[in-house]
Amino acid sequence: xxxxxxxxxxxxxxxxxxxxxGVASAQTVLQFVGPEQPSAMEPVIAAFEAAHPDIxxxxxxxxxxxxNNIIQARLSDGGTTPxxxxxxxxxxxxxxxxxxxxxxxxxxxxxxxxxxxAAVEASSIDGQLYAMPISTSSQLLYYNxxxxxxxxxxxxxxxxxxxxxxxxLAEAGAAAxxxxxxxxxxxxxxxRYYQLQPLMExxxxxxxxxxNDPLVPDLVNDGWLRAxxxxxxxxxxxxxxxxxxxEQTPDLFANGQTAFFVGGPWWLPRMTGTDGLRFGIAPxxxxxxxxxxxxxxxxxxxxxxxxxHLEEAVTFVSFASTDPxxxxxxxxxxxxxxxxxxxxxxxxxxxxxxxxxGELILHELTETARIRPxxxxxxxxxxxxxxxxxxxxxxADPATALEQAQSQLERAWSRL
Amino acid sequence: xxxxxxxxPAGGQAVTAILFLVPALLVLVAFRxxxxxxxxxxxFQHNGEWVGLDNYIFLFQSDTAVQSLIVTLIYNVIINPxxxxxxxxxxxxxxxxxxxxxxxxxxxxxxxxxxxxVSSVVWGIAFRPDDGAINAILMALGFPAQPxxxxxxxxxxxxxxxVSWVGVGYWAFFLTAGLKDxxxxxxxxxRIDGATYWQALRYIVIPLMKRPLAFVLVANTVSNFLxxxxxxxxxxxxxxxxxxxxxxxxxxxxxxYDDQGLASAEMVILIAVLLLVVSxxxxxxxxx
Numbered sequence: 001x002x003x004x005x006x007x008x009x010x011x012x013x014x015x016x017x018x019x020x021x022g023v024a025s026a027q028t029v030l031q032f033v034g035p036e037q038p039s040a041m042e043p044v045i046a047a048f049e050a051a052h053p054d055i056x057x058x059x060x061x062x063x064x065x066x067x068n069n070i071i072q073a074r075l076s077d078g079g080t081t082p083x084x085x086x087x088x089x090x091x092x093x094x095x096x097x098x099x100x101x102x103x104x105x106x107x108x109x110x111x112x113x114x115x116x117x118a119a120v121e122a123s124s125i126d127g128q129l130y131a132m133p134i135s136t137s138s139q140l141l142y143y144n145x146x147x148x149x150x151x152x153x154x155x156x157x158x159x160x161x162x163x164x165x166x167x168x169l170a171e172a173g174a175a176a177x178x179x180x181x182x183x184x185x186x187x188x189x190x191x192r193y194y195q196l197q198p199l200m201e202x203x204x205x206x207x208x209x210x211x212n213d214p215l216v217p218d219l220v221n222d223g224w225l226r227a228x229x230x231x232x233x234x235x236x237x238x239x240x241x242x243x244x245x246x247e248q249t250p251d252l253f254a255n256g257q258t259a260f261f262v263g264g265p266w267w268l269p270r271m272t273g274t275d276g277l278r279f280g281i282a283p284x285x286x287x288x289x290x291x292x293x294x295x296x297x298x299x300x301x302x303x304x305x306x307x308x309h310l311e312e313a314v315t316f317v318s319f320a321s322t323d324p325x326x327x328x329x330x331x332x333x334x335x336x337x338x339x340x341x342x343x344x345x346x347x348x349x350x351x352x353x354x355x356x357x358g359e360l361i362l363h364e365l366t367e368t369a370r371i372r373p374x375x376x377x378x379x380x381x382x383x384x385x386x387x388x389x390x391x392x393x394x395x396a397d398p399a400t401a402l403e404q405a406q407s408q409l410e411r412a413w414s415r416l
Numbered sequence: 417x418x419x420x421x422x423x424x425p426a427g428g429q430a431v432t433a434i435l436f437l438v439p440a441l442l443v444l445v446a447f448r449x450x451x452x453x454x455x456x457x458x459x460f461q462h463n464g465e466w467v468g469l470d471n472y473i474f475l476f477q478s479d480t481a482v483q484s485l486i487v488t489l490i491y492n493v494i495i496n497p498x499x500x501x502x503x504x505x506x507x508x509x510x511x512x513x514x515x516x517x518x519x520x521x522x523x524x525x526x527x528x529x530x531x532x533x534v535s536s537v538v539w540g541i542a543f544r545p546d547d548g549a550i551n552a553i554l555m556a557l558g559f560p561a562q563p564x565x566x567x568x569x570x571x572x573x574x575x576x577x578x579v580s581w582v583g584v585g586y587w588a589f590f591l592t593a594g595l596k597d598x599x600x601x602x603x604x605x606x607r608i609d610g611a612t613y614w615q616a617l618r619y620i621v622i623p624l625m626k627r628p629l630a631f632v633l634v635a636n637t638v639s640n641f642l643x644x645x646x647x648x649x650x651x652x653x654x655x656x657x658x659x660x661x662x663x664x665x666x667x668x669x670x671x672x673y674d675d676q677g678l679a680s681a682e683m684v685i686l687i688a689v690l691l692l693v694v695s696x697x698x699x700x701x702x703x704x
Contacts (some may be wrong), residue, residue, distance in 0.1 A: 069671040076674060098674060182546070242566040243544045245650075383672055387654050394566040394655040411478060415462070415675055 027056040028312050033071065034086035034299075035064040040333040044320050047329040051319070055312050057084075068379070075100045075304055083307040084317060087131045089122035089297045090372035090382070093214075097376040097416075101130040102305040104314060110322045119339035122371045123300040131300035132321035133339035134330060138364045139188070139195070139295050140357070141169075141285060142253055142261040142271065144181070145278040148172070151179035151259075156282035158356050160363050165288040166199065166230055169260055173239050176259035184239035186252050188263035191389040193382050194295050195262070197372060199227035201293040202286045207373040208385065214375035215416060217409040219385075219402045226287070228398035235393045242394055253279075265361060266335040268354060281354050284364065296369035298336055337361060380412040452687075458680035471681035480657065481665060481682065485689075487572065488641065488662040492693070495576050496637050502584045503632065504625075507591035508617075521592065524585030532582060536646040539578040540565065543650075565650055568658040575646055575659055583639070587632045594628030595621070630701035634694050641690045662686050 034041070041059045048057060060082070062070050071085050076098065087095055095101045108129040111120050119133035141156065141164065148155055153172045156164050164172075173184020189195040197207060205223020210216035234240045241252065253261035254274045261267075262284065271279055286292040301320060303313040319326035321340065331338035331347045338347055348358030375381060388405035392398050459471055475481040506524065510517045527535060542549040543564040551561040564574045598621060606616045622629075644663040647653060653660030653668075662682060670679035 069667075072671055072674055241544075241546055243546070243548070243564065245540065248541075380673055383668065387652060387657075390652070390654050391656050394563075394568075396656055408480060412673070415474075415673075415678070 027054055028309050030055060030057045030084060030309055030313055030316055031082040032057055032059045032084040032316075033062055033067075033074075033082040034059065034301075035062060035067045036086070036334065037061055040335065043329040043333040044326060047325055048316055048319050051325070052312075052315065055316070057316060071095075071100065075306070078306050080304065080306050080308050083304055083309050083313040084301055085304065086134075087123075087300050087302040089119075089131075089133075089300055090374070090378045092123060092130055092300065092302070093125050093374050093376040094379050095302065096125045096130050099305065100302075102303040102307070102310060102314070104129045104132060104303065104317070107132065107314065107318050107322075110318070114322055114342060115339050116341060116365055118296055118365070118369055118371050119298075119300070122297050122374070125374065131302035132317040133300045134321055135298040135334055135336045136339045136365060136369075137264055137266075137296055137298040137336050138361045138369060139198075139262055139264055139284045140360065141282040142263055142267070143280050143282060144176075144253070144256060144259050144261075145280055146256070147176045147179070147181040147259045151176040151181075153259075155280055158280075158282055158360060160283045160292075160360070160367070163283045163292065164285045166202075166285045167288050169285050170230070170234065170239060173259050174237070177239065181259040182257040183241055183252055183259070185234060185260045185262070186240055186249050186258045188249055188261065188267070189246050190240070190244070190249050191386055191393055192246065193372065193385050193389075194297070196227070196231065196389060197370070198284065198293040198295050199231065199287070200224050201370055202290040203227040203230075204290055207370075209373035209375050209381065214373065215377050215413045217381070217406050217413070219406045219409070220399075224402055225399055228392055228402060230287075231389070232392045232395075232398045236395060240393075265337060265357060268357065269335070272354070281357055281360065283360060284368075292368045293370050294364045294368040295372075296365065297371045298339070300339075337365075377409075377413045377416055380416075381409060384408050384412060455680045455683050458676055459684045460677075461680075462675075462677040467677070471677045472685075475678065475681055475685070480660070483657045484653075484660045484662045484665045485685070487658065487660055488686075489689075491572060491576070491643075491661060492637065492640050495579065495640055496633065498576075499580050499583050499587060499636055499640075500629070500633055502580065503587035504591055504629070506584060506588040507595055508621075510588065510592050511595045521589065524588055526585075527582045528586045530582075532645045533649060535582060536578065536649040539574075539581070539646075540650045543574050566655060568654075568656040571651055571655055571659045575643075575651070578646055578650075579640070579643060583636065587636055590632050591625070591628055594625050597628075598624050626701050630698065633697055633701065637693060637697065638690065641686065641693075 032041075038059055038061050041061075045057045045059060049055065067086065068088060068091060071082075074082065075085075087101065092101065105128045108120075108124075111129070111133070115133050116136050119136050120129070123129060123131045123133050143156060145155065151172075153175055156162070169185055173181075177184045187195050193208075200206065200208065200223055203223040203226040205221050205225075205227060206218055208217060208219050208224065210218045235242050241249075244252065250261070250263060250267050250270065252258045253263070253267075254271060254277060256277055271277060284292075284294045301317045303310065303317060307313050320330045321327060324342065327338060327340040327343045328346060331340070331343045338344055344362070345358075348361070372378065373381070384405050388401045392401050460466060460468060462471060510521055510524075514520055545551060545561060545563050545566055548564070550564070555561055563570055565571045602620055602624075603616055606620055611619070642663055643661055644667065647659055647661050647664045648667065651659040653664050663686070666679050666682045666686070669675045669682065
């Protein structure tokens, strides 16, 4: 062997040994994409890494509005990362349809009696579990005590039996506006289906998807028209704001401009932390003579079926969702209520900002919560309805806008 | 001498030229021609199956897609001439009619340095009908408040204002460079011959500016046809489809609905329209 060849073979062996050493000590790195701030993920990731020293989780935060498009772009051509991602529950059917979620049914046994049934239902398609439920949600009626008192409006009760109607809310909002409030009624996710579904359901219009066929829209009926006329009038009368995007609505309540705000419990820390804001909480409203319906559903965590670390990824989502330690750490970082019932009590006794809110949310989750329709056409449904809602908010005739949305949706679903 | 002799053999020269061109050609093929070919091929498919012209037929039967194409054309027919006219006027001012031109040039370029997504959010707040800065100014001046982005009649105008706030300064910058290339002797000769400012502009400056104007017009047209961030951030195409520029439609189909076939077909239509418009622009602004 020539000296040069000898040197290179020695080098090769040495390099090989080095890289082996590298592999032996290397950790599996799981990539995780979601909409929460990285700080919200720190507790659960730290707890998981402590329990599984050979696995490391790298979290990447993306804007809420772009999450679904990013997942779509990264996974649709068989991409192997992210290994784990946050799945918006109503979109799970579409994600499954496109083969972007691994079947987690062998994890389903641990969920019965542990999770809110609605969260499991919202994470399953045809009885198969495709994502681990992480959080759930509900909506509350926030009111500004100073603005209501100034207008002589009695403060609403927190008791679900004394729930306000949407009609009474509009009247009280107008009265408060007459006495100086800039806005009477502001909705948190002001033009999104999540926020508005309870109006249509309460008015007897159904979810908007035919109960007989998940790819047939049902938007043109009396219930939808009643709800959307109410919604139209809310903005036409100036009770609510036009031109303010979803991200900016909580500010309108926090800065004392708004008498009533229908919003999620995740705003409680923000509102209690705002100096000079005196506010109270009441149950979500309903239509006079209609059924009481509140929105629910939130995030589940799913696994990329093409992940190179499928087993580790499943271990992580199960830890975060059902493990007693893991689920508590997940809830600790999260601003919205946990899907895990066992954790729920701890979560609200530790972090309850307003007396009785935990009980109220518990009541809504067990009695009035309704998930969004599990159709694989949900993405088109949400998008087209979002535009219709925004048009109605900006003054379009509700009946015409709903008819247009219905025909647009029929065309869009014909592509599926 | 050695080099020249070495490259003299005909075949060798061609090979060398090709070798030098290969990297650029590879990049051109990999990043331009190949994706374009994929897009055209994709426009005849739906969910991986060959469907012929179905995607195109679907689009031309869809009110949303047709309206989007019309809105895109209206937007471009208005915004391109307006932006170029304002940019040209600004460039003229910057070249010889203003004190401290470099300060003004810097000020005009500041909006270009701000990401369009950021300016969109800020303008969105300024356009808020109830408490936005623009209506506050209008009302202080005695005008009524306007609905701006919430009105189907005004939303496209509001988008044009926002986009021009960025674009006008940017294009004025290029036109300033062009104006400075005009030999001052020509303008002096015209003045000595008794030409007015407007005559010099009409018969000397504008004809000599044809090439920079052609570049700016074409580049501006392309960027306006492909406009996307303010639509995505501020209006999502509304109200009532009035700002639904075709790039937003392409985005929705490609990334929200995962309908690659429709998105590709829309992209092919967009590129065809764009090529037609740009070739017309080149024709009118050709040096004669």
